[in-house]
Amino acid sequence: MNHSTAAAARPSRISIEDVPLNKFHQLMTVRSGGGWILDGYILSIIGVAIVQFSDYLKLDSFWQGMIAAAAMLGTFISGFLGGWLTDRIGRRRLYFVGPILFIVGSLGTFWVESGTSLFLLRLLIGMGVGLEYPVAGSLLTEFLPQKNRGPRLAGLTILWFVGAALSYIFGNFILAHGGEQGWRMVLASSAVLGLVLLLVRLGTPESPRWLVNKGRYDEAERIIKQVYGANFSLANMPPESTEAKVSLGNLLHSGYGKRMLFVIVFWTAAVVPMFAVYSFAPVVLQALNLKGNWAAYGSVLITLLFVLGCVIATRLIDSMGRRPLIIHSFLWSTLALLGLGALSHSAEALVLLMFGAYALFIGGAQVLELVYPNELFPTEIRAFAVGIGSSMTRVGSAIGTWLVPMALHNFGIGNTMYVAAGVSCVGLLVSVWLAPETRGMSLEQAASLKR
Template identity: 60%
Template sequence: MANNISVEDVPISRFHRLLTVRSGGGSFVDGYVLSIIGIAMTQVSPALGLSAFWEGLIAASALIGIFFGGFMGGALTDRFGRRRIYFVGPTLFVLCSVAQFWVQSGEMLFVLRFLTGIAVGIEYPVATAFLVEFMPKRSRGPCLATLTILWFAGAAMAYLAGGAILNLGGTDAWRWALASTAVIGALLFLVRLGTPESPRWLLSKGRAAEAEAIIRRVYGASFGLKNLSQQAESKKLSFLHLLHSGYGKRMAFVTIFWTCSVIPVFAVYAFAPKVLEALHLSGDWAAYGSIAITLLFVVGCVLATRMVNTLGRRKLLLHSFLWSGLALLLLGALRDGPSMVILILFGAYALFIGGAQVLQLVYPNEIFPTVIRAGAVGIGTSMSRIGAAVGTYLIPISLQSIGIGPTMYIAAAITLLGLLVSWFLAPETAARSLEDAASLDDESTPQTQHVSGSWSKHTG
């Protein structure tokens, strides 16, 4: 009987697949936005007369915006609901992208790219919270992991579309390239029309009647609040209260593992040709190597997505950090080795780090309750982008000042720090309900026992 089935145990439906497209579009735009500026910059710099300072600042502007947007998006999504904030990102994508077509200065371009970054930062908490709060238990991890693959798809589309526009559009083609994001933003806005509010968020605000109506609409007339594990209000619990109650350790875990997984990836992905050149690979080796590494990043994420349920979150994360860290260590030790060995080790890193990449959006959405879920994802997004910006900024300086060997050792140390933190703090959430995954009952300490009794009533 449907009356006895949890909404987390239902088969995946057309609604769930459409929701994955609706939420995944944000990750696709993220990859597109962060990549299109690099392609257009060859024409932007001479057209606007940019100095090296402004070139670097504009290149980093979206990352800076994501830092602020993550905090803002998380707080706004938890306070005002998932559905309202769902349309903020697409709206900003359209407005800022169209405005870039008429940009006349580096300062103006920086502001518009910064606002676009804020839109991307807002997307992470709202899109993933929507997805995890509707998705069946078995599909939750793979669907969240798919968003990482869509990031690479967006980046690939930027290279294809941007290259075509620059080749066909003349000296002002860069304006069309930067404005092209508006097309994706408009499509994202349209496809999200009709998305209902999250019943879990409504219930956390005491709006039980609205939550039940949406459950019936999505899952069928025989379903209701009785089929949702979350049963009570949680509006009296603040973010700071919950962190003090024991979720601070989980926030530290998410922030550290996410940051440790993105610093080497952003550095390697952004400067693959320069890194390969430092490893004595040039010409065709460097060109084909860069393409192969990009493809292996995607392959690694695809394989990890398939293993996120079977292997489990914790094991997948530990193996990902361990083997990718060892690959970086060997790259440092064998930096003067044969070209084929260098490419194999680089490829191994790209392949194995896929596990940590896909779990960046899975873990924070599963181990925090509804009332602070989006806020936790927002903080993780913002803090990890600091690491990404630092890694991207420092890699050319490091290659020039200390050389490729020590640079690879530093990258390996960061990766193995992620392994160490994950070993002590990473929980296993596969096959658990959203309520159980977010509960602290299995790790109670004297500090958290005073809330563990009531907590099971309002998590999930």
Template identity: 65%
Template sequence: MTTNTVSIEDVPLNRFHQWLTVRSGGGSFVDGYVLSIIGVAMVQMTAGLSLDSFWQGMIAASALIGIFFGGFLGGWLTDRFGRKRVFFVGPTLFILASLSQFWVESAMALFLLRFVVGVAVGIEYPVATSLLVEFLPKRNRGPRLATLTILWFAGAAFAYMLGDFLLRQGGDDAWRLVLASPALIGALLFVVRIGTPESPRWLLSKGRAEQADAVIRSVYGNDFSLRNLPEEPEQQTLSFRSLLHSGYGKRMMFVAVFWSCSVIPVFAVYAFAPKVLGALNLKGDWASFGSVAITLLFVVGCIIATRLINGMGRRSMLIHSFLWSGLALLGLGVFHAGAEWLILALFGAYALFIGGAQVLQLVYPNELFPTEIRANAVGVGTSLSRVGAAIGTWLVPIVLDRYGIAFTMYAAAAVTLLGLVVSWALAPETRSLNLQQAASLS
């Protein structure tokens, strides 16, 4: 009898990988939906709850604040208790918090519920991505993780389309139905995830070799076993402080900064899309068309980046993404009073080019850290990236009112070009490496 020595990272994609992508990617779809739906409901919700600029900004930023705490919590829970158990926490919170928003009567109550939604989103990032990456073949790792970002923008696009439909059909209180609508998607996600196995890499890191071997055989067949796993993690538990002092501090800084610079302008746009487009002289049907068109172009940009990620490489893609998207934002600042077609063209260029940085948000942190601290590192990156995003989102209505749209676009361009500088200095290349090689400091 011959021994199968093929690494599980070199096997072809099978039905399990496809289904796991759906299970993990469903979380990204819900994340994009719940974080974008607030922008759809904002105008009607502001009138319904008599919100001033302060509370508009706080409610828009509340989910991002929740992501800060949820990222830390999700990373710790996922590395401590396993991927499988934590996989159901996010959908449960999505359902409960979204339904509760239907009956909300005050700005503070809505802020707190949106905060819980953010916690759920923060938990999703480390658990869904670490579980997926620890099963994927090497050559499919980048494209599949990038697909999760595409699904995020698909969820955002769906939020704008369905939300706009509900607002047109539902009367003055339709915003309540709009904010409650993610509960149905969360319920579907919960059902889809039933039957997901635990990560054999995590099981092995906890000394549960027999269970890890059983999972490998069930997924890849009886010809495979622990011998086909290309790494044997040591049994250890690292805290956040240990993470920074274990040689991975520089990588953590790179992930946090590039992730922050890629999400701050995006979240600001999504939270206040109608207001931003209105300040750029896009109103009425132009604003509605622009919101959907720009969101779809984000999806197209991510699809293009997904196709190029293995051939172009991670580092080159990130640098070009920040460069050209930053120039597009500069153009919006310079030509803020331009014709509608020019504004849409520049916004469209930003949406297309930022796709590279967007898809790498989930690729880099999952590749740069070992199994023992992978989810924790992803959670920390998620949390730190949302600090700036929350502050930026809160400031958008204030800055627009006080300094105007040109200054707002220049500020967004400065953030994006900072990402370019940091990526040029620190971004590594991890394509064609297995997880153990990519995470190695040597």
């Protein structure tokens, strides 16, 4: 046997947590990240077309809020079910369901003739979104090396805002050239992205960690060799914690209950103001005295600032640490929302400055929405916990989004921004109380209750 053959046959002693990124990791990032681009596009595109389809379908403020909140309600429904199924039947099988729901629901919106049918289709699309968080998030997490896990998961949030920015860019372009019913093409445009995502995900393997958790060692061994090389095996996978296994039924009664509380509250406080703004961005900006092109393209500018804030936070997630990052994020974004409430009738430039400050500072909490839930729970309940987190946050988001048009009409933009600041302040307080530090830990260490 020559030296090269012997080296190839010799087992590696490197943990799969410590391997450098390879082509498979890059491909998995694209496969899962594409879901977040589509999520951002789908959840934001409704704000682009809402004025046009509301006029055509003769919708009042109640139905405008219901349709804007429909996707969040769908996320709530599928988050629970999808997380449970992901831990029971595997990550890979459900990895293709979300894109299929995106395609079917988006195409259906092209032919709607009533608020009820549009609400039901947006509900279906939201169910696809709800699957992405536990399924795509867990699958990517369980393949990524430890030193790349935080920045890569944080990067998914950046991609969400990229999708949101694309929705405003393409949506406004389609409206400008699509005629009186261009809104139909705007809402259906996400079907194209759904088809691309479905094709990109073909060939994705199952998570070896999940397979080992289910006792399917031969399959896990084969996938490890396929992903990391022939000299890797199950021996290179860090063992799960020796603590007692946590079942779905006793999750809230175990030591993970406090972690679940933290995830639900901070995630809700981060997304409620943001989703409310995105669902009605042109309306909110008009209420803040930004007219014409200021309102149409101010939303694009704000989205780009959200992206910049997430990029900065992603750079800081390992050097600054998770806990300081989330506390500072909520602190300064709360102050920015208070400023928006106090200065809601000021000059356009000043309003945009405060809005931009909120967009930049909330980036820290946004990027941690996927990092914390995936790091704080063990393999057997990871997807379920993420599903619960995403579902519960969408309850608050749906209620907040539904109330926005009525709040703007009855209480004014200033008071609406004060309420948003109050929600953000709750996130600050619970982060000071419960936010842990998981920087530099393996997935098993971060999920353990013994640290």
